[in-house]
Amino acid sequence: GAQRALWVKNITLCQKDHLSATLLSDDLPADFLRAITCQVCDHLLSDPVQSPCRHLFCRGCILKYSRALGAHCPACSLPCDVAELKSPAKAFLAVLHSLALQCPREGCGELVRMDAFRAHCLGHLQQRQTQMRDNHADGELDGYLPVNKGG
């Protein structure tokens, strides 16, 4: 329930690193949504690994979960040794990486492939830094140049 979710979040601490499923541009079927989200943190799978019982988690999440709560699967409770985790099938990873996410930045809203999403957001950040630097430069110039206030 909600208590367990909070408890798990305090273990994984991935809120700032992982992507939310709310970024998905489509209204996807329930089972498909479950298939592409981490069974520990509920974010979109980030560097996923597969347990012997074929459940998926972010690599970071299952390692932290196992260390804190023991070597069992968070989805089905079967034994799950971290040494037995393996990479999911390439066909599945291709599906995951090609999911279309909608950029949440105001005035953008572009659809971006999941594997290009970080680069896209970094672009916005750099753009913003450039603007701030330009504004700052303008601000400095304001102090040196005579300002025609009209009238």
Next chain:
Amino acid sequence: GAQRALWVKNITLCQKDHLSATLLSDDLPADFLRAITCQVCDHLLSDPVQSPCRHLFCRGCILKYSRALGAHCPACSLPCDVAELKSPAKAFLAVLHSLALQCPREGCGELVRMDAFRAHCLGHLQQRQTQMRDNHADGELDGYLPVNKGG
């Protein structure tokens, strides 16, 4: 359980029309496999429709199921009127149709996209019919032509 599965199969009668999940060439994650199979017949989704509770079924399966067992979702038992069924998101259909299936025909084993699989199998059938016709033609000629038995 097994009893219900048999009972459902006697309603859907889709064994010869739908494709088995065993044709999938990859060892896919459990939740992903669930996402691409019909929650009534367990075959790979064929002409899928989505319920208001976002579960997926072959169109034929949910229509037959509803008629026989009532207007509720076979996956979660929530009310499910066939008039409320809609097409799943295009992004999901693209994933489903591009799944790689392995042709089970001996000597072939080719990986074929799900949306090209019927045409591929039809190719084998036509090839076989041509061979049978040729063999039959040879057989007829055998009766008319003098056969040099050597010696």
